[in-house]
Amino acid sequence: MPVFSIRTAQVVAALAAFTLTAACGGTDSAAPTTAAESTTNETTVPVSAVATTVVDPGAEPRQRVTLHPDAGSSQQVHLTTRSEIYQQIGGQPQQDLSTPEVAMPLTAALAGPAQPAFSTDLTLGAMTSPDQRLEDALASSDGSKAGLSILPTGAITALRITPDPDSPDIARSAIEQAFYQAVYRAVVFPDTEIGIGAVWTMRQQVMSGMSLTQTTTATLRERDGDRLTVDVSVNQSPDSPVWTLPGAAGTLNIDTFVMSGTGTLVVDLGAPLPVEGSVTVGGEQTYTDPDSTTRLRQTTTNSVRWSQP
Numbered sequence: 001m002p003v004f005s006i007r008t009a010q011v012v013a014a015l016a017a018f019t020l021t022a023a024c025g026g027t028d029s030a031a032p033t034t035a036a037e038s039t040t041n042e043t044t045v046p047v048s049a050v051a052t053t054v055v056d057p058g059a060e061p062r063q064r065v066t067l068h069p070d071a072g073s074s075q076q077v078h079l080t081t082r083s084e085i086y087q088q089i090g091g092q093p094q095q096d097l098s099t100p101e102v103a104m105p106l107t108a109a110l111a112g113p114a115q116p117a118f119s120t121d122l123t124l125g126a127m128t129s130p131d132q133r134l135e136d137a138l139a140s141s142d143g144s145k146a147g148l149s150i151l152p153t154g155a156i157t158a159l160r161i162t163p164d165p166d167s168p169d170i171a172r173s174a175i176e177q178a179f180y181q182a183v184y185r186a187v188v189f190p191d192t193e194i195g196i197g198a199v200w201t202m203r204q205q206v207m208s209g210m211s212l213t214q215t216t217t218a219t220l221r222e223r224d225g226d227r228l229t230v231d232v233s234v235n236q237s238p239d240s241p242v243w244t245l246p247g248a249a250g251t252l253n254i255d256t257f258v259m260s261g262t263g264t265l266v267v268d269l270g271a272p273l274p275v276e277g278s279v280t281v282g283g284e285q286t287y288t289d290p291d292s293t294t295r296l297r298q299t300t301t302n303s304v305r306w307s308q309p
Contacts, residue, residue: 041165042145042162044160047156047157048204048205048206050202050204052189052191052202055200055217056197057195058194058196059195059196059197060195062193062195064191065153065190066152066153066269067270067271068270069118069269073109077274078103078106078309079104079178079182079304080103081104081178081182081303081304082102082302083302084302086098086299087296087297087298088298089294089296099174101130102127102128102178104125104127104178105125105309106122107125108120108121108122108273114152116151117151118272120150122146122148123145124146127142127175134171138175140168141164144175146162147162148183153190153191154186154267161176163175182304184204184206185263187230187267188202195220196221197221198219200217203215205239206236210238211238212237212238212239219232226268226270227267227275229264229266230266231264232262232279233260234259236259236283241254253289253290254286255287255295256284256285256286257285258284259285259300261279261281261302263277274306276306277305277306278305279303280302281303282302283299284298284299284300285300
């Protein structure tokens with residue numbers, strides 16, 4: 001059977017675009033629900049729990065690190081994301097399935113105190129992209145809404161997306177992918193006391209057609225009051241050597257899967273979102289059809305950047 005159909009190639013590309021997105025959670029993360037829920041045009045996407053483990057508590061003085069934004073406060077920040085996906089099936093020419101860069105101004109408003117998570121409402125400003133077709137499509141999404149449920153540790157437990165009804169599919173897809181990348185690159189602090197130089201790991205299962213485990217190692221490099229600078233190192237690995245394709249499309253053997261990267265994020269404990277920094281993750285994957293010698297190769301790179309307006 002011809003496993004490597006056009007549809008299969010698209011499925012793999014979509015998987016790559018999503019599964020490059022992990023790095024959040026905490027030992028006190030709430031367990032996610034089993035399916036997305038919709039009310040009107042809002043979609044709630046549960047985010048899988050993350051376990052944190054302290055490797056080195058760091059230097060004295062140490063204290064527990066928690067977010068504490070004031071109820072009713074707001075934050076303005078820019079989120080910029082980009083995904084590069086190059087794919088080759090057998091001896092066919094390489095395909096460029098990349099998603100153009102999207103720059104998204106965000107206004108985050110805290111809806112209330114943590115019970116147990118902060119409910120943060122997001123308003124999307126005028127988004128831009130170097131790809132004119134995408135930028136034109138994004139114009140109709142100005143003012144769209146989204147939201148996050150965030151625990152005091154920084155763990156994101158749910159993502160809510162409410163696109164403008166007039167948003168075309170290309171714009172909706174770009175917005176959703178940008179948020180997925182940001183959510184799975186969040187820094188989550190352990191629930192124990194830490195100091196400068198502290199090292200901890202964040203371990204999370206990412207489900208998106210293929211089950212992946214992502215392990216992020218975080219190091220608290222600097223602290224100036226509520227402003228913390230955290231270096232991160234990300235690594236992903238599949239939980240099985242075989243990928244069962246969605247829609248009963250068959251299986252692929254995972255011959256190689258390398259996904260890793262580094263970055264630095266600056267967190268203000270009085271704000272729900274990072275204020276500065278970037279994380280880039282990339283690597284190569286190869287898959288083979290168990291019923292033939294056909295091989296699919298991918299090279300992927302994903303980047304998330306936060307900046308001040």
